[in-house]
Amino acid sequence: MTAGEDISVRRKKLRYRAWHRGTKEMDLILGPYADAHTEALDEAGLDRLEALVNEEDPPLLKWVMGQEEPPENIDRGFLAEVIADHSARLAR
Template identity: 35%
Template sequence: MDREHHLKRLGFRAWHRGTREADYMIGGLFDRYAAEWSDEEIAWFERLIEQEDVDIMAWAMGKEPVPAAFDGPLMRTMQKLDYISIH
């Protein structure tokens, strides 16, 4: 699958999480940064979105410790929550 198609599929999954809050958090992160991601960062995001929304949101909001597998620069970017735009 080419990169563009792969990103489209990930974008759909990022914005169809099941709750509006998770959609904004995960989909917003994707929309803001995915075009700049390396293959490794895309793979990280793909692993991340396999996790439960409540866990992802707890890590991003600092309510739970981030597991080592997800700790790093992208999680710190997610934790800023400055990419969310609600109209």
């Protein structure tokens, strides 16, 4: 496989994982974000998305809903992008 094929497979896997979380709420937040943005993300961006996808649904949903502050190890800037993307979709 070439490097381009590797990143293509990684993008596909991340989109799948974003849509198959275990809770419908997080599927509907991360899935559309992944569909809209993974093709434009470079390796570093995919790392950021993957780190978020690796989080457990219950705390992640609380962070997205503003019910709890995420811990310091969470990429808050990227989480804010995902939240803004979701809010924009709801406003349509």
